[in-house]
Amino acid sequence: MARRLERLDELDAVVSSIDVLEEDAEVALANRTRKSALGQFLTPTPTADLMASMFATYREHVRLLDAGAGAGALTQALVQRLCEDTKKPRRISVTVYELDPLMLERLEATLEGCAAMCKRHCIEFNYIIQDEDFIESATGMVRDDLFAEERTTFNTAIVNPPYRKINSTSAARSALRSVGIETSNLYTGFVALILRLLEPTGELVAITPRSFCNGPYFRPFRADLLQRAALRRLHLFDSRTAAFREDKVLQENVIFHAVVGEPAPERIVVSSSSGREGDPITERSVAFKEVVNVRDPELMFHLETNEQQERAGHVMKGLSKSLKDLGVTVSTGRVVDFRAEKFIVQEPAGNTVPLIYATHFGKGGYINWPIKNSRKPNAIVSEPATSSLMVPKGTYVLVKRFSSKEEKRRVVACIYDPARIDAEEIGFENHLNYFHRNGSGLDMTFAKGLAAFLNSSVVDQHFRRFSGHTQVNATDLRTLPYPDEATLLRMGNHVKKEPMDQNDIDNLVQHELG
Ligand SMILES: C[S@@+](CC[C@H](N)C(=O)[O-])C[C@H]1O[C@@H](n2cnc3c(N)ncnc32)[C@H](O)[C@@H]1O
Numbered sequence: 001m002a003r004r005l006e007r008l009d010e011l012d013a014v015v016s017s018i019d020v021l022e023e024d025a026e027v028a029l030a031n032r033t034r035k036s037a038l039g040q041f042l043t044p045t046p047t048a049d050l051m052a053s054m055f056a057t058y059r060e061h062v063r064l065l066d067a068g069a070g071a072g073a074l075t076q077a078l079v080q081r082l083c084e085d086t087k088k089p090r091r092i093s094v095t096v097y098e099l100d101p102l103m104l105e106r107l108e109a110t111l112e113g114c115a116a117m118c119k120r121h122c123i124e125f126n127y128i129i130q131d132e133d134f135i136e137s138a139t140g141m142v143r144d145d146l147f148a149e150e151r152t153t154f155n156t157a158i159v160n161p162p163y164r165k166i167n168s169t170s171a172a173r174s175a176l177r178s179v180g181i182e183t184s185n186l187y188t189g190f191v192a193l194i195l196r197l198l199e200p201t202g203e204l205v206a207i208t209p210r211s212f213c214n215g216p217y218f219r220p221f222r223a224d225l226l227q228r229a230a231l232r233r234l235h236l237f238d239s240r241t242a243a244f245r246e247d248k249v250l251q252e253n254v255i256f257h258a259v260v261g262e263p264a265p266e267r268i269v270v271s272s273s274s275g276r277e278g279d280p281i282t283e284r285s286v287a288f289k290e291v292v293n294v295r296d297p298e299l300m301f302h303l304e305t306n307e308q309q310e311r312a313g314h315v316m317k318g319l320s321k322s323l324k325d326l327g328v329t330v331s332t333g334r335v336v337d338f339r340a341e342k343f344i345v346q347e348p349a350g351n352t353v354p355l356i357y358a359t360h361f362g363k364g365g366y367i368n369w370p371i372k373n374s375r376k377p378n379a380i381v382s383e384p385a386t387s388s389l390m391v392p393k394g395t396y397v398l399v400k401r402f403s404s405k406e407e408k409r410r411v412v413a414c415i416y417d418p419a420r421i422d423a424e425e426i427g428f429e430n431h432l433n434y435f436h437r438n439g440s441g442l443d444m445t446f447a448k449g450l451a452a453f454l455n456s457s458v459v460d461q462h463f464r465r466f467s468g469h470t471q472v473n474a475t476d477l478r479t480l481p482y483p484d485e486a487t488l489l490r491m492g493n494h495v496k497k498e499p500m501d502q503n504d505i506d507n508l509v510q511h512e513l514g
Helices: 002-028 032-037 045-052 073-084 101-120 134-144 171-178 186-197 216-228 307-317 384-389 444-454 457-466 474-479 485-494 502-513
Strands: 061-067 091-097 124-130 154-159 198-209 229-237 253-260 267-273 282-287 329-332 352-356 379-381 390-392 396-400 413-416 425-428 432-436
Touching: 045 073, 045 198, 045 253, 061 073, 061 186, 073 091, 073 101, 073 154, 091 101, 101 124, 134 171, 134 186, 154 186, 171 186, 186 198, 186 216, 216 229, 307 457, 329 474, 379 384, 384 390, 396 425, 396 444, 413 444, 432 474, 444 485, 444 502, 457 502, 485 502
Parallel strands: 061 091, 061 154, 091 124, 154 198, 229 267, 352 425
Antiparallel strands: 198 253, 229 253, 267 282, 329 432, 352 379, 390 425, 396 413, 396 432
């Protein structure tokens, strides 16, 4: 009994010291601009605990790396978990990297707290704080590997890396390039380096944006990750703000657990939760090939958070046609407004043609043009210099590349109907994708069927399985499976009512696709 009370006291002390540290850390980070420059979003305790619970292998000597450690929340959660394990490690050696001098004092206090905790549990503990740039230091270590016989390796890594784009001329980008890592975001750079610093069988648990799961920019990263490590578990949050509630991060996050140097498993665990303390976690075992099909050239990750998405996955799997089979192409609108600025005008005139933006998406499912006093211009001057930006008169299906926060669906499609807009040519702005046949328009019935399909909840749910952000790339639309032409025409023939609400669209699509 006395022993239990002692343990509870110990836990209380740890929890209150974390709270104090988090409060202090938040004060230090009050300046949001600074936070985003450093990609600073501290992991809340329930999420850190969940991450710490994912490590699966017992190690006598845990050699832990926490890169971009902030106030040390992740190391703290893992050390606490190891201290509570029935079979405890004999020794824990921690290396943390943190670039922000304002964080260092708190980080040191956290590590001293860890040392005290380990001492009480008779675990040897030592730590090193590297107050330097992890990218620079780690690329150095990876490069030295080519020559050095030995260096400290890690067998455990826990990380919430900074999230920030790194442009192609930055020092970080060239350091990464020097060890063969080609990536455009700091977080994928961090993870790629950690995978190289972990020894075989070493485990990584990382929380990152979901953006790496699809899209062409992250394809090299996905390939690298899948080649170097076996994914054992993926955890998703049910809402976009869940993991970093306090910071109002509008980014979907994912936690993954990977083991370096192991072959891909047959099955992996996909779990999800709200991210709130005490809320339940749902877990499913899923065949690995359902998540990543290694024959898919894009190596997209298909992640399902709920049954609806699972059902959508089955419906989509039953579809056999590609856009190419249908003789249809999807392209990105050619008018980049800042480049064509001098030809763009607010209102149509004798020498202009319609310029279509996302603002012109009408509620009825058709392009509504022109819009008087619109915040976007309505027209572009037609002359030889702009002729390559235009498409000929015809019926097109348009899809927004960026859906707004208020929009319920990710994929939002709308029909450009030449019978409603009197123009021989049209300019589609670059924030739109458009479906066409060899540069010309589509048959109207086919276009109606295609737009209904794209606007259905089935496509939306399917899309959410592999996309963690609100962007819809032409590549995403190209890789979707589609119904055959006869089915799309049947759907098109049934689109009678205008406007169709979500229920009407879903009933129609469900009726045809089952
Ligand atoms: C997303 S925060 C996570 C902090 C902490 N791991 C947590 O989960 O609460 C990323 C941290 O990385 C630090 N950081 C940013 N760039 C870094 C770099 N190049 N090297 C080392 N640390 C960096 C930031 O200052 C920030 O504290």
